[in-house]
Amino acid sequence: MNCTQDWPEPIVRVQSLSNSGLKSIPDRYIKPPTQRPLKNSNNSPNKMNIPLIDLGGLFADDSTLRATTLSQISDACREWGFFQVVNHGVRPELMDCARKVWRQFFHQPMEVKQAYANSPKTYEGYGSRLGIKSGAILDWSDYYYLHYLPGCLKDHKKWPAHPASLREVIDEYSKQVVELCGTLMEALSINVGLEKDYLQSAFGGDDIGACLRVNFYPKCPQPDLTLGLSSHSDPGGLTLLLPDEHVSGLQVRKDEDWITVKPASHAFIVNIGDQIQVLTNAIYKSVEHRVIVNSDQERVSLAFFYNPKSDLRIQPSKELVTPEKPALYPSMTFDQYRLYIRMKGPQGKSQVESLKSP
Numbered sequence: 001m002n003c004t005q006d007w008p009e010p011i012v013r014v015q016s017l018s019n020s021g022l023k024s025i026p027d028r029y030i031k032p033p034t035q036r037p038l039k040n041s042n043n044s045p046n047k048m049n050i051p052l053i054d055l056g057g058l059f060a061d062d063s064t065l066r067a068t069t070l071s072q073i074s075d076a077c078r079e080w081g082f083f084q085v086v087n088h089g090v091r092p093e094l095m096d097c098a099r100k101v102w103r104q105f106f107h108q109p110m111e112v113k114q115a116y117a118n119s120p121k122t123y124e125g126y127g128s129r130l131g132i133k134s135g136a137i138l139d140w141s142d143y144y145y146l147h148y149l150p151g152c153l154k155d156h157k158k159w160p161a162h163p164a165s166l167r168e169v170i171d172e173y174s175k176q177v178v179e180l181c182g183t184l185m186e187a188l189s190i191n192v193g194l195e196k197d198y199l200q201s202a203f204g205g206d207d208i209g210a211c212l213r214v215n216f217y218p219k220c221p222q223p224d225l226t227l228g229l230s231s232h233s234d235p236g237g238l239t240l241l242l243p244d245e246h247v248s249g250l251q252v253r254k255d256e257d258w259i260t261v262k263p264a265s266h267a268f269i270v271n272i273g274d275q276i277q278v279l280t281n282a283i284y285k286s287v288e289h290r291v292i293v294n295s296d297q298e299r300v301s302l303a304f305f306y307n308p309k310s311d312l313r314i315q316p317s318k319e320l321v322t323p324e325k326p327a328l329y330p331s332m333t334f335d336q337y338r339l340y341i342r343m344k345g346p347q348g349k350s351q352v353e354s355l356k357s358p
């Protein structure tokens with residue numbers, strides 16, 4: 001498999017469609033009935049939410065508080081694969097600023113954004129589809145994708161030059177988020193009984209990969225027929241999502257239900273990706289999620305992906321493989337692994353499930 005070809009059809013910017021004032025969406029955004037959002041998805045305030053964890057406990061001198069926080073993280077990883085964290089060490093003003101610069105980017109004239117139009121080869125730049133399957137039903141969103149790590153892939157020229165502060169803000173934001181990911185990787189390692197630096201080393205130590213996808217979901221005149229982002233699990237390691245401060249939209253699979261996440265102020269939403277499912281031999285599972293859109297408000301989110309070094313083989317940790325629970329997955333590099341989503345687009349959990357030994 002390779003992604004060397006171009007997009008199979010001319011790219012249409014969803015934001016332009018939305019701004020054109022159309023009353024019904026084009027057929028290529030209409031999902032089959034089984035994939036459409038449910039009218040009764042739990043938007044009411046008393047319904048379930050993903051766990052909220054105060055990470056301050058991890059940095060406390062009090063060992064009981066540290067143990068309690070680790071145990072909350074452990075429960076959240078096992079039961080949900082998703083949780084929110086507050087007191088995480090990333091400055092709230094920086095989070096606001098990161099959202100602001102990206103909102104400004106998407107509100108610039110189309111020709112400014114088009115200068116960064118992406119291709120399926122690396123996906124870096126301004127995009128409007130995932131996957132290169134001809135005739136695919138598309139999602140109601142545009143995005144911007146960029147590399148932060150390894151340093152050799154980071155290229156400021158591929159990051160937007162306007163607004164003028166964007167590069168500096170995103171550099172600082174990414175630095176702080178990477179630090180937070182390191183802290184979470186330690187907590188996850190300890191929680192499955194491994195040395196605290198186990199997962200980080202398995203990811204390549206200092207040579208890990210990290211990239212950012214900023215999602216822009218324009219207003220949609222028929223939100224019941226489409227999705228902002230189809231159901232998928234994240235192919236990488238950990239994802240730290242900075243959601244829109246005003247508009248919800250992320251839905252997480254919980255058994256047969258879709259739970260609409262209600263973000264806490266200045267929280268990050270953390271989720272386990274497929275590579276951690278593989279390394280922990282499915283003690284932790286990556287969980288399907290998707291995004292719904294609405295007719296009144298646009299939505300912006302920043303998904304920061306913390307990934308293994310791309311040419312390192314990832315396989316179930318030997319310490320977590322036993323005669324009763326043999327290795328569930330073959331070893332594979334992340335470069336090989338992520339080709340699936342890059343070719344096929346978001347497809348639920350089909351990839352990691354299909355790799356599982358019977």
Ligand SMILES: O=C(O)CCC(=O)C(=O)O
Nearest residue numbers: 213215243250291301303
């Ligand atoms: O926009 C969101 O809330 C989720 C985005 C997401 O799942 C992704 O970018 O992979």
